[in-house]
Amino acid sequence: MRDAVIVDAVRTPIGKGKPGGALSGIHPVDLHAHALRALVERTGIDPASVDDVISGAVGQIGEQSANTARWAALAAGLPESVPAVTVDRQCGSSQQAISFAAQGVISGAYDVVIASGVESMSRVPIGSQTAGRDFIGSEAAARYPEGLVPQGVSAELIADRWHLSRTQLDEFAAESHRRAATAWTEGRFAGEVSFPKAPGADGTLVRLERDETIRPGTSVEILAGLKPSFRADLWEQRFPHLDWKVTAGNSSPVNDGAAAVLITSSETAARLGLRPKARLHTMTVVGDDPLFMLTGIIPATRKVLDRAGLSLADVDAFEVNEAFTSVVLAWLAETGADPAKVNVHGGATAIGHPLGASGARLMTTLLSVLEQTGGRYGLQTMCEAGGLANATIVERL
Numbered sequence: 001m002r003d004a005v006i007v008d009a010v011r012t013p014i015g016k017g018k019p020g021g022a023l024s025g026i027h028p029v030d031l032h033a034h035a036l037r038a039l040v041e042r043t044g045i046d047p048a049s050v051d052d053v054i055s056g057a058v059g060q061i062g063e064q065s066a067n068t069a070r071w072a073a074l075a076a077g078l079p080e081s082v083p084a085v086t087v088d089r090q091c092g093s094s095q096q097a098i099s100f101a102a103q104g105v106i107s108g109a110y111d112v113v114i115a116s117g118v119e120s121m122s123r124v125p126i127g128s129q130t131a132g133r134d135f136i137g138s139e140a141a142a143r144y145p146e147g148l149v150p151q152g153v154s155a156e157l158i159a160d161r162w163h164l165s166r167t168q169l170d171e172f173a174a175e176s177h178r179r180a181a182t183a184w185t186e187g188r189f190a191g192e193v194s195f196p197k198a199p200g201a202d203g204t205l206v207r208l209e210r211d212e213t214i215r216p217g218t219s220v221e222i223l224a225g226l227k228p229s230f231r232a233d234l235w236e237q238r239f240p241h242l243d244w245k246v247t248a249g250n251s252s253p254v255n256d257g258a259a260a261v262l263i264t265s266s267e268t269a270a271r272l273g274l275r276p277k278a279r280l281h282t283m284t285v286v287g288d289d290p291l292f293m294l295t296g297i298i299p300a301t302r303k304v305l306d307r308a309g310l311s312l313a314d315v316d317a318f319e320v321n322e323a324f325t326s327v328v329l330a331w332l333a334e335t336g337a338d339p340a341k342v343n344v345h346g347g348a349t350a351i352g353h354p355l356g357a358s359g360a361r362l363m364t365t366l367l368s369v370l371e372q373t374g375g376r377y378g379l380q381t382m383c384e385a386g387g388l389a390n391a392t393i394v395e396r397l
Contacts (some may be wrong), residue, residue: 004102004278005269005397007045007262009364010038010194014211014352017121017254022208024122024256025199028057028064030156032118033075035258038194039114040076040373043262043274049076051110053084054101056117057356059124060086064356072118088356089285090385091323094259095359095392101263102280111268116260117361119354126254126355138337144290151237151385152230154293155246155324157239161292162330166245170223172325173250173349180346181216188345188372192364213253214350223249250325255352277367278394281377282308288387296389297381298334304379304391312337315393316375317383321382322347331381344369351373358382359390370396 012035015023023031032055040047041238055069069084089096094117101113136148149157159169183189189210197205228244229251236242269276284304288296297320305312318341328347332339345351345365348358359382366378380393 002108002265002267004104004105004263004280005266006278006280006367006394007082007264007269007276008039008043009192009259009261009360010035010042011192011259011361011364012196012215012257013193013208014255014257014354016212017256017354018309018313019122021122021256022098022212025197026196028118028120028123029068029071029075030065031120031196031256032068032116032258034194034196035116035260036072036076036078036114036367045112045180045262048081048291049112050082050114051112052104053082053116054097055084055086056097056359057086058088058090058093058119059126059128059355060088060227061129061163062124064118064120064124068118081293089388089390091321091355092359092382092388092390093356094385095363095380095382095390096285098261098263098359098363098392101282102283105263105265106125107114112264114260114262115360116258116359118258118361119356120256120306121254121354122256148290149235150230150249151293152246153235154291155251155279155326156230156242156244157292158294158330159245159326160242162333164326164329167220168329169245169250169325170220171330173217173223174220176343176346176349177215177218179344180211180214180350183345184210184214188368192368211351213255213352214346219281223247246324246326250349252323252348252353255354257352257354257357257361259357259364261360261363265343274397278370278396281393281395283392285388288389290387291388293385294323294383296387297327297328297331297383297391300389300391301331301335301379304393308393310377310393315377315379316341316373317344317369317378318342319366319378319380320347321353321358321362323353324351324384366394
């Protein structure tokens with residue numbers, strides 16, 4: 001039976017997703033192309049040997065529309081003969097792209113695939129593709145007559161159900177910033193980041209040297225001064241029991257970024273003289289309650305471990321996307337995972353969450369952590385809008 005291995009992975013630094021952010025002057029196609037080009041250069045792969053480019057993007061509108069993966073592949077200089085497709089599993093889009101790529105390799109449909117993702121939230125604001133549109137329809141709405149909620153309210157519901165205090169949310173956020181800042185200071189990200197140049201305020205090209213939303217000086221005391229972000233009359237009337245505690249400080253910011261992963265089989269890698277970093281051991285995806293929306297990572301983790309024949313203790317490093325700190329804290333409470341193994345280099349609260357790129361970004365960082373710690377198994381999981389979650393286990397080679 002064929003396997004699927006990761007040869008290499010690369011990401012851009014993550015920029016602030018707003019006008020004036022360091023990467024906001026780069027068109028998302030060009031930002032994505034930078035990651036693709038860097039991956040090809042790092043691996044030395046013949047671009048013509050790539051069977052497909054499978055890419056994640058959430059805001060598939062405006063500058064990220066019309067199958068943005070195809071235009072990024074062409075912008076990166078890949079031959080016109082190399083196809084590309086854009087997928088949307090919300091925040092897990094590029095993690096799903098990795099799964100699709102691996103499944104294609106295992107099945108024999110592909111020999112060499114690039115899985116990638118991009119999001120420029122400064123140029124395609126979050127929710128652009130759904131604003132003013134009825135994207136649920138009457139029958140799904142009838143199934144949930146009480147209505148659904150924004151993700152931030154789901155994060156509040158999670159904090160309430162798991163009895164998480166505001167202090168706990170803020171402590172986790174502050175630790176995320178501390179870990180991420182330390183990782184940069186110690187050079188832990190050096191091998192995974194390729195730095196694009198972007199137009200500065202005066203029009204000259206400048207290079208973003210590190211993830212832009214990490215705040216080394218963040219403390220619990222500073223975070224405690226922030227007001228809840230999702231408190232509104234509509235939601236207070238619907239959920240009068242909530243003690244609102246989710247803020248901009250204990251949530252992921254809006255960001256720009258891209259990442260790319262080269263996937264092939266062990267046999268093909270040997271034939272091409274490539275040295276894989278890890279084997280894609282087990283992949284799964286689940287559906288969960290769309291009201292709580294972000295809790296799918298709990299059953300996804302159980303399912304992927306069961307399919308892998310592994311226990312939580314077998315896993316040496318976890319990457320759990322920090323869309324909101326309440327999500328990861330609830331996951332920790334349910335799984336019993338060792339917090340010291342979770343988001344070792346910080347998470348999205350600090351590094352950032354460029355939606356469609358985050359799955360590939362987490363995988364890039366997970367590989368770095370396994371290499372630097374000598375770990376064997378890594379588990380990545382991602383909560384997604386609509387009550388979905390992906391989980392992936394990799395084995396370092």
